[in-house]
Amino acid sequence: MLRVRATSARVARASGAALFFTLAACSGASRPAPSPEASAAPATTLAPAAPAGPRLYVTNERSGDLSVIDLASKTVVATVPLGKRPRGVRVSPDGTVLYVALSGSPFAPPGVDEKTLPPPDRSADGIGVVDVRALKLLRVMPVGTDPEQLALSKDGRRLFDCLSGLWCSPLGHSHPKVVAAIRKQVDTLDYAPAFQMGHEPAFQLATRIVELAGRPNDRVFFVNSGSEAVDTALKIAVAYHRMRGEASRTRIIGRERGYHGVGLGGISIGGMVANRKMFAPLMIPGVDHLPHTWNPAEMAYSRGQPTWGAHLAEELERLVALHDASTIAAVIIEPMQGSTGVVVPPRGYLERIREICTKHGILLIFDEVITGFGRLGAPFAANYFNVQPDLTTFAKAVNNASVPLGGVIARDDIYQAFMTGPAHAIEFFHGYTYSAHPLAVAAAHATLDVLAEERLIERAAELAPVLEKAVHSLKGEPHVTDIRNLGLAAAIELAPVSGQPGLKAVKVFERALDEGLLVRFGGECLAVAPPFVSTAEEIGSMIEGLRRALRAVPA
DSSP: OEEEEEOOOOOOSSSSOOOEEEEEETTSOOOOOOOHHHHOOOSOOOOOOOOSSOEEEEEETTTTEEEEEETTTTEEEEEEEOSSEEEEEEEOTTSSEEEEEEEOOOOOOTTOOGGGSOOOOGGGOEEEEEETTTTEEEEEEOTTOOTTOEEEOTTOOEEEETTHHHHTOTTOSSOHHHHHHHHHHHHHOSOOOOSSOOOHHHHHHHHHHHHHTTOTTOEEEEESSHHHHHHHHHHHHHHHHHHTTOTTOOEEEEETTOOOOSSHHHHHHOOOHHHHHHTGGGOOSSEEEEOOOOOHHHHTTOOSSOSSOGGGGGHHHHHHHHHOGGGEEEEEEOSSBOTTTOBOOOTTHHHHHHHHHHHHTOEEEEEOTTTTTTTTSSSSHHHHHTOOOSEEEEOGGGGTTSSOOEEEEEOHHHHHHHTTSOTTSOSSOOOOTTTTOHHHHHHHHHHHHHHHHTTHHHHHHHHHHHHHHHHHTTTTSTTEEEEEEETTEEEEEEOOBTTBTTHHHHHHHHHHHHTTEEOEEETTEEEEOOOTTOOHHHHHHHHHHHHHHHHHSOO
């Protein structure tokens, strides 16, 4: 015999009300319903669909099933196996998804005292996501997170976000703590001028960022994007040398295939051919480029850092000899080139670049817009490689991309070089209206809290070998010519269609959509960088979906 115990009376906002209860065996102990914070998931749901009629959803703690009862006929119309002990149910705002709090406690067979069973495995607790339309358990996700990281296509299909937005949403989308922080902040301080003044949370955020980077004496200049961060870093580098009496140091050295945003400075120092060709008349003078490091003949299918290619750093010595060190202000590189397709630095390459820059008094700028805040399983790529730059650009994951924010981390002595004039004077003639915007700063504080509380940077490090093993299993699949990976990022190089560059990747991208995957494509390359809150199972499912997509595209 079963008895009905009400755990909530939330009405679904769809035609026909639905109330949600938990069924408990008469002999079972009563359990309180989970709090909304524990059981509610971020509001990423299926597109609404008209229900057949008023329905009642009840969970059976003994069997672990969800029963769907049609109230008109008073019959059970479907049963959804949940696989774990259900402890409460909530409904999505549009009434199309149920979030069922699931416990890791083992089921007690009839006649067995639960006290004799092993203690509950709380690490197995989760949220069961049930599709109300299909009456199907979609998956189980960790309590308080949403590793599905869904985007919705126009026709309402659910898509796994394989690139964390654009490398920028490691917490997934609409994380409740980030959303709450933004809502609270807009009621408190919706804007604060960034010229000649600031607001305290911005200074606190700067302190947190440099401490996370392991350089607590460094300083931060806030901007609104990665592109602005790069242009700001270039200005700081040139102005720094001028402040020290070396005004001739104006040249910037970038790298082929490098991507540093879409500002004029970033395009000039970047190595993306299409950008450089289209906007050539506007590019800044005094720029040269190092060769890129990807050579498939020497490093195809490398796992992590390739062993070949450190000698390419010596090209910097050649450029110094060509231009003279007295004319070079800075070298800017991405520690791992992301936008061009996860080009991983050879072992020893970054170390040698650092040595040459130090030798000639050249500032080294790391563009960590993609790698910053945990993508490699360390706070920054500088920590991962144990190579320290003089300036670091960041953006994207600093606040989970919820509100535009970026910045530049500078060595303290670079900052102090500007602090030589009167106290009332402007030290650095640069800034933006929205620098350190209060909403962006609040979102960043919440994001850093979540990264720490949920150990998500450590989780990214734990998932990195899972992704490496899974993605390299695609070797030998149709069209695949190379696979690269580092941290929680990977790229799959494809054989091009003769005379139609880029078409193959588009075709695989389209097939991946049919598999419920939103991947990033560029040129002949597919890139993946799943959210840190993903599970090993979801990474495996992502790769298997890509496998099917590759096989579905004709040669």
